[in-house]
Amino acid sequence: MEVRGRWALVTGAAKRVGREIALELGRRGMHVAVHYHRSAAEAAETVAALAALGVEAVALGADLADARAVAELAAAAERRSGGIMVLVNSASTYVRTPFDALDEAAWAASLDTNLRAPFLLAWHLGRAMRSRGVGRIINLADWAVDRPYAGYLPYFVAKAGIVGLTKALAKELAPAVQVNAVAPGPVLLPEDVGEREREAIRRATPLGRIGRPEDVARCVRFLAEEADYTTGAVYHVDGGRHVA
Numbered sequence: 001m002e003v004r005g006r007w008a009l010v011t012g013a014a015k016r017v018g019r020e021i022a023l024e025l026g027r028r029g030m031h032v033a034v035h036y037h038r039s040a041a042e043a044a045e046t047v048a049a050l051a052a053l054g055v056e057a058v059a060l061g062a063d064l065a066d067a068r069a070v071a072e073l074a075a076a077a078e079r080r081s082g083g084i085m086v087l088v089n090s091a092s093t094y095v096r097t098p099f100d101a102l103d104e105a106a107w108a109a110s111l112d113t114n115l116r117a118p119f120l121l122a123w124h125l126g127r128a129m130r131s132r133g134v135g136r137i138i139n140l141a142d143w144a145v146d147r148p149y150a151g152y153l154p155y156f157v158a159k160a161g162i163v164g165l166t167k168a169l170a171k172e173l174a175p176a177v178q179v180n181a182v183a184p185g186p187v188l189l190p191e192d193v194g195e196r197e198r199e200a201i202r203r204a205t206p207l208g209r210i211g212r213p214e215d216v217a218r219c220v221r222f223l224a225e226e227a228d229y230t231t232g233a234v235y236h237v238d239g240g241r242h243v244a
Contacts, residue, residue: 004029012091185238206240
């Protein structure tokens with residue numbers, strides 16, 4: 001698909017992996033709607049970086065845990081762009097919640113942001129894409145949905161749901177809209193992760209290194225621009241962790 005001059009909405013694009021995805025698409029000539037929640041200053045910096053690449057960009061704030069705000073985000077992105085061609089559901093929350101400390105509020109907070117919001121955006125924008133006859137939806141899952149860590153039950157349930165959502169949407173929206181997922185491994189580890197833990201992650205990764213945001217961004221760009229005969233697929237960008 002020719003992406004130059006077309007618009008993408010990237011959620012969580014103010015910083016980290018989402019920012020790199022937005023910039024990678026911008027380098028291919030895409031205009032980008034930069035979603036953020038609380039990181040308004042960082043979103044403005046991403047918009048400025050995209051403008052420096054010679055493309056248009058706009059920052060759109062929304063709390064993805066609020067269904068009404070998600071609907072308003074989709075409408076604003078459509079209105080500002082004249083038609084979103086690529087949706088990247090990148091934003092997520094990764095909060096440790098020990099099993100004995102779980103409650104309904106913690107469960108809902110994770111599922112609303114990590115699963116309901118991607119569904120709602122795909123529902124709103126996917127129908128618009130289908131009416132125009134073309135579109136791409138790319139969801140970010142997690143390499144560890146089949147080998148979840150203890151203490152993150154709501155998060156991994158949501159990310160497993162993302163895999164199911166991707167495959168189901170691929171059928172619902174075919175043939176006009178292609179829907180795929182990227183399952184990253186460890187990239188951009190938290191700053192408080194010590195060198196001993198980093199080395200353990202490297203040893204557990206067949207390719208022998210910790211991933212970079214640009215590894216994920218390049219895969220997203222491939223799915224947006226080049227994967228014309230692919231839908232319902234999950235691409236692991238994890239250095240081989242899922243087969244280790």
